[in-house]
Amino acid sequence: MNAFTPYSDDAPSRTDVDAMRGSAVIEFGANWCSICQGAQSNIADALAARPPQQHLKIEDGRGKPLGRSFGVKLWPTLVMLQDGREVARVVRPGSVGEITEALQRLDS
Template identity: 20%
Template structure:
């Protein structure tokens, strides 16, 4: 009798985990498109921005504008293959978001050889982002 209760509870738990994993495995939830890599570790983040031209997309999965521009950012990552495109979910890695004083999503911070560009792009202005990308690869 005790084993049957345990098995029922285990079956409910496993069904619940399966259901939750199915909901969270939505590929659109990370919004990564093209050659964009999502980063969830501050050490890896620092390593990736330390060299070469880098575009960092600070986003949130609940952010409507972030979802709308994700395919465009993916296209830019294909257009500029020599630029590293990375995404940081501000809720998964709040330490990186706080370090960069992110107040709105999406916010794009650009780096060239480890040095942060003076200007950042806040919002979905893709023309301004592409102009900034052209500056860091020049």
């Protein structure tokens, strides 16, 4: 299992996200969130089984505009993007398979 990589407080703007090219995963969560911490192994395993893509771990919460623009309500939430457009989403993933299924929507 990988060590927990903290969520970043330095979020891109929604305009920058919409302009992204290629596949990307934005993971919204909070560093103190035990559910987020518990999901890290499954997230890491699912991402490791795919070709590399951009993975942004963004600290979410009250007053965080990027999470609000995606309608994030529960953590962790993974938003899969293809060329800046959402193609899949997983909220509070419970298994590697659930994440892998959503990741398969990338580049399809």
